[in-house]
Amino acid sequence: MPPIVALIGRPDHGKTTLLEKLVPELHERGVRVGTIKHHAHHGFAMDIPGKDTWRHRQAGARIVALASPSGLGMIRTMEHDSDPRLLTARYFTDVDLVIVEGYKTSDLAKIEVFRTAARGTPPAEQASHLIATISDADIRPGLPRFPADDIVGIADFLIQTFLEPTAQGGETKAATVFLTVDGREVPLNAFVSQCIDGTARGLVSSLKGCDPAGEIVLSLGRRCRDHDR
Amino acid sequence: MPPIVALIGRPDHGKTTLLEKLVPELHERGVRVGTIKHHAHHGFAMDIPGKDTWRHRQAGARIVALASPSGLGMIRTMEHDSDPRLLTARYFTDVDLVIVEGYKTSDLAKIEVFRTAARGTPPAEQASHLIATISDADIRPGLPRFPADDIVGIADFLIQTFLEPTAQGGETKAATVFLTVDGREVPLNAFVSQCIDGTARGLVSSLKGCDPAGEIVLSLGRRCRDHDR
Numbered sequence: 001m002p003p004i005v006a007l008i009g010r011p012d013h014g015k016t017t018l019l020e021k022l023v024p025e026l027h028e029r030g031v032r033v034g035t036i037k038h039h040a041h042h043g044f045a046m047d048i049p050g051k052d053t054w055r056h057r058q059a060g061a062r063i064v065a066l067a068s069p070s071g072l073g074m075i076r077t078m079e080h081d082s083d084p085r086l087l088t089a090r091y092f093t094d095v096d097l098v099i100v101e102g103y104k105t106s107d108l109a110k111i112e113v114f115r116t117a118a119r120g121t122p123p124a125e126q127a128s129h130l131i132a133t134i135s136d137a138d139i140r141p142g143l144p145r146f147p148a149d150d151i152v153g154i155a156d157f158l159i160q161t162f163l164e165p166t167a168q169g170g171e172t173k174a175a176t177v178f179l180t181v182d183g184r185e186v187p188l189n190a191f192v193s194q195c196i197d198g199t200a201r202g203l204v205s206s207l208k209g210c211d212p213a214g215e216i217v218l219s220l221g222r223r224c225r226d227h228d229r
Numbered sequence: 230m231p232p233i234v235a236l237i238g239r240p241d242h243g244k245t246t247l248l249e250k251l252v253p254e255l256h257e258r259g260v261r262v263g264t265i266k267h268h269a270h271h272g273f274a275m276d277i278p279g280k281d282t283w284r285h286r287q288a289g290a291r292i293v294a295l296a297s298p299s300g301l302g303m304i305r306t307m308e309h310d311s312d313p314r315l316l317t318a319r320y321f322t323d324v325d326l327v328i329v330e331g332y333k334t335s336d337l338a339k340i341e342v343f344r345t346a347a348r349g350t351p352p353a354e355q356a357s358h359l360i361a362t363i364s365d366a367d368i369r370p371g372l373p374r375f376p377a378d379d380i381v382g383i384a385d386f387l388i389q390t391f392l393e394p395t396a397q398g399g400e401t402k403a404a405t406v407f408l409t410v411d412g413r414e415v416p417l418n419a420f421v422s423q424c425i426d427g428t429a430r431g432l433v434s435s436l437k438g439c440d441p442a443g444e445i446v447l448s449l450g451r452r453c454r455d456h457d458r
Contacts, residue, residue: 019285020284034294035285038296038297040297040298042299044300046304047275048274056252059248059250060262062262065266065321066275074302076300076320078300078301090448091292093448094291095291176450179446180322181433186433196447199428200429200449203429210415213452216408217408217446218407218429220407220426223430
């Protein structure tokens with residue numbers, strides 16, 4: 001699973017503008033970036049009104065996909081909020097780094113974006129797991145701080161922190177096993193994760209051209225009754 | 230994996246309009262529907278220009294997700310066309326039926342939509358795997374035919390064909406195993422599918438609250454070198 005870093009900060013402090021500059025800089029250095037935008041509230045809009053897929057969804061389709069040779073889009077109904085690590089494990093299989101906007105209350109590694117000229121004040125509560133700030137003011141003394149226009153410096157910091165061989169990102173060190181049964185996540189402790197990880201990799205290792213140390217996704221369709229003994 | 234049916238027919242013959250009426254009818258009968266719109270060409274548009282996620286994607290993010298408690302959207306770059314069965318196995322885990330617009334040349338079960346008043350002529354080539362037509366003209370003698378406004382009749386037909394216990398849809402009968410390693414799909418023959426299916430279900434069966442006959446998705450993150458012996 002790729003490492004995840006969250007950009008937090010109030011609206012208008014420049015999170016998206018920063019991402020717009022940071023993604024191309026990382027891309028130029030060979031880092032494939034995925035992003036997640038989190039809305040804590042129920043509002044959700046992600047398609048172009050009037051398009052066929054939009055019409056499918058309006059009609060009540062639970063999951064709608066748009067597939068072309070260059071892109072794939074998928075929009076689906078959820079009954080609960082998504083955990084960013086589960087989203088990453090399931091959907092972000094071929095990127096090197098996931099940058100999240102939001103998930104302020106999660107335990108993800110976080111970078112706070114703040115500029116004094118913007119509306120609002122810095123988050124009153126102390127955010128946990130902060131690793132740096134991007135700001136024109138020293139709002140978190142003791143943490144690394146970058147000006148918002150130091151895109152090269154910010155990219156360097158992300159690469160050093162999350163992607164170099166010595167990175168202590170944590171995520172890539174342990175067995176990262178994600179299991180759902182009938183769409184519900186099954187919580188796994190470290191021992192069970194290790195068992196499943198070892199068994200599944202053993203299975204895959206005998207298949208031609210498979211790297212058993214790789215990122216493995218295994219999907220099994222529901223069995224029909226005929227096949228249950 | 231839910232069964233899949235493809236609506237084929239030229240533009241303006243009413244495929245999307247039909248779906249707009251059919252999805253609510255099926256929904257009312259307790260059938261959860263997913264849809265896939267296929268574009269054979271490279272054009273791809275599925276987000277609202279100016280939105281944060283759109284800006285992430287414009288900046289070059291390979292995968293962009295929008296997550297809220299009520300919905301999840303994901304848009305990603307592809308290097309090749311997507312197989313509708315793989316899409317279904319991977320993403321459509323909690324629907325009962327997938328209706329596809331397009332994939333005319335696939336071997337999916339197909340329903341041809343045609344109306345004489347529309348522009349264009351019926352497909353000249355004989356489409357394979359046709360199971361019915363929705364038309365005001367008898368374009369495929371011998372096949373079941375429904376008028377476009379017979380939504381109840383069309384829904385009955387789909388339920389009988391794909392969802393009743395005696396349905397010979399085929400898809401739900403065999404082990405439907407989908408495996409990717411480092412984002413590449415690994416082709417599996419029937420024997421290997423059965424082996425993997427049995428082993429993975431055996432693993433899951435001992436976990437609390439897991440139905441080993443259920444729809445199972447297992448994701449293993451890449452192992453770092455420290456963990457390879």
